[in-house]
Amino acid sequence: MNFGTALRSWSTFHQPNAKSSDRESKFFTFDYSGCGNVVQAALTERLQDWEMFPRYPFSEQEQDAIQRHYSMGQWSHSPCGGGIHFDRVVCPVCDRQFLFSYGIHEPNNGLLLLTVEGVVEIN
Numbered sequence: 001m002n003f004g005t006a007l008r009s010w011s012t013f014h015q016p017n018a019k020s021s022d023r024e025s026k027f028f029t030f031d032y033s034g035c036g037n038v039v040q041a042a043l044t045e046r047l048q049d050w051e052m053f054p055r056y057p058f059s060e061q062e063q064d065a066i067q068r069h070y071s072m073g074q075w076s077h078s079p080c081g082g083g084i085h086f087d088r089v090v091c092p093v094c095d096r097q098f099l100f101s102y103g104i105h106e107p108n109n110g111l112l113l114l115t116v117e118g119v120v121e122i123n
């Protein structure tokens, strides 16, 4: 896995983008200048359907590359303090792939917050 330009970098300053009590679906969108398209990732179901969204939907080798890229250990947390999750998001126009990372943490009993931490081009 090769990493290109980061469109969003990990930071402890990111604010939550979705919470489990949201009544409407939340999305994270970003402009991809490579093709001029707006790429979108659904957020709300990531707080509801755990089995649909494993933390690492990647091969072991890719997972190692991701952990090296973000200088993580196996048990590292997300910058938001919760568990870190990864996914592959694809631009529907040019098929460019992005590594999408987000943290899920539970500040209060039963309330889950999702914070988008990173978006980086991959190939």
Ligand SMILES: [Zn+2]
Binding pocket: 032, 034, 035, 036, 037, 091, 092, 093, 094, 095, 096
């Ligand atoms: Zn594109």
